[in-house]
Amino acid sequence: MKTIDEINKKxxxxxxxxxxxxxxxxxxxxxxxKDIAKKVDVxxxxxxxxxxxxxxxxxxxxxxxxxxxxxxxxDGVKAYGGIATVDIYLGATEESETDPKYGGAHVIHKLIxxxxxxxxxxxxxxxxxxxxxLDSEFTLDExxxxxxxxxxxxxQNYNAAYNSSDKTMYTYMGLLEPEGKxxxxxxxxxxxxxxxxxxxxxxxxxxxxxxxxxxxxxxWEGTQFxxxxxxxxxxxxxxxxxxxxxxxxxxxxxxPKYIKPVYIPGYGVSIxxxxxxxxxxxxxxxxxxxxxxxxxxxxxxYDYASGNNVKKASYSQLINSELTINSKKVRCRTMSKIxxxxxxxxxxxxxxxxxxxxxxEPVTPIPFYGKVNQFxx
Numbered sequence: 001m002k003t004i005d006e007i008n009k010k011x012x013x014x015x016x017x018x019x020x021x022x023x024x025x026x027x028x029x030x031x032x033x034k035d036i037a038k039k040v041d042v043x044x045x046x047x048x049x050x051x052x053x054x055x056x057x058x059x060x061x062x063x064x065x066x067x068x069x070x071x072x073x074x075d076g077v078k079a080y081g082g083i084a085t086v087d088i089y090l091g092a093t094e095e096s097e098t099d100p101k102y103g104g105a106h107v108i109h110k111l112i113x114x115x116x117x118x119x120x121x122x123x124x125x126x127x128x129x130x131x132x133x134l135d136s137e138f139t140l141d142e143x144x145x146x147x148x149x150x151x152x153x154x155x156q157n158y159n160a161a162y163n164s165s166d167k168t169m170y171t172y173m174g175l176l177e178p179e180g181k182x183x184x185x186x187x188x189x190x191x192x193x194x195x196x197x198x199x200x201x202x203x204x205x206x207x208x209x210x211x212x213x214x215x216x217x218x219x220w221e222g223t224q225f226x227x228x229x230x231x232x233x234x235x236x237x238x239x240x241x242x243x244x245x246x247x248x249x250x251x252x253x254x255x256p257k258y259i260k261p262v263y264i265p266g267y268g269v270s271i272x273x274x275x276x277x278x279x280x281x282x283x284x285x286x287x288x289x290x291x292x293x294x295x296x297x298x299x300x301x302y303d304y305a306s307g308n309n310v311k312k313a314s315y316s317q318l319i320n321s322e323l324t325i326n327s328k329k330v331r332c333r334t335m336s337k338i339x340x341x342x343x344x345x346x347x348x349x350x351x352x353x354x355x356x357x358x359x360x361e362p363v364t365p366i367p368f369y370g371k372v373n374q375f376x377x
Contacts, residue, residue, distance in 0.1 A: 027039075043279045310326075
């Protein structure tokens with residue numbers, strides 16, 4: 001068994017054996033798990049998908065005179081000011097008051113690109129904060145703190161979307177054609193980070209991430225973490241939505257190339273984020289987990305018309321559009337940027353080999369509080 005400290009020392013000395021998830025899976029076809037666990041130190045994984053539950057904390061800096069910002073808009077997009085004085089939170093899916101195709105995701109992207117953002121704010125004056133209005137603009141370099149805090153990113157697995165009705169449906173999973181003509185799915189399959197460590201043995205609070213071309217960290221379990229998801233008896237992989245992680249990352253140093261705001265017709269604004277992880281090959285069991293392939297990963301095909309699961313599908317079927325439902329072949333379309341995910345996985349490999357990216361030992365395991373809980377409205 002190897003420790004993360006031992007692997008980091010090898011990274012520092014330029015002696016670490018680092019491969020992508022794709023390369024590792026090819027090795028696993030020819031060598032025993034025991035042998036490749038000894039040989040390989042780090043396996044890189046990645047995903048680049050819509051991650052709606054995201055946003056940024058910003059501290060604009062005090063105004064003159066000081067004011068408590070309570071009602072705030074950034075480029076016409078409402079931000080939450082009910083924290084303290086000039087701390088605000090901007091959600092990625094918040095829509096502009098004048099343009100529903102523009103939202104928080106676009107403002108965040110502009111900030112990272114170094115562009116100016118218009119700010120309007122009102123607040124109730126007091127003796128300590130006599131100011132009441134602000135109408136100005138700023139860039140990322142002109143404010144204090146600016147960092148992502150994302151309550152739910154990097155789903156371990158997710159249901160595919162289907163529509164059995166006779167009407168087109170517009171969802172956060174994209175446009176679903178009527179009469180079961182299409183299935184939409186999200187996720188990068190066999191290179192997806194959390195699927196390669198299904199029980200999160202090496203992923204916990206403090207785990208370092210290659211986040212949008214910069215550095216991020218796992219800060220807690222993600223919202224909607226579902227510890228009760230059915231698991232495949234053979235692989236231990238969850239079938240459907242399971243683990244999620246909360247992520248924090250400084251905006252400065254991120255690459256706007258690996259972030260993409262998007263408008264999804266009929267749903268609204270969302271944001272594509274890239275997340276890559278280096279999984280340490282600590283033992284033979286981890287090597288077995290890292291050997292999984294698209295044909296081993298299954299998810300439910302969920303019918304948005306009936307509210308039922310209609311089939312289990314492998315990622316091999318989804319990615320290759322080889323799925324049949326009710327004796328009818330359906331077209332499969334991805335919401336993820338799978339080709340770019342492979343590129344990012346290679347980029348992380350290069351960063352580790354150069355000694356520019358090391359791994360971190362989790363401070364503590366992710367608390368598995370998540371459970372199935374459905375309120376009736």
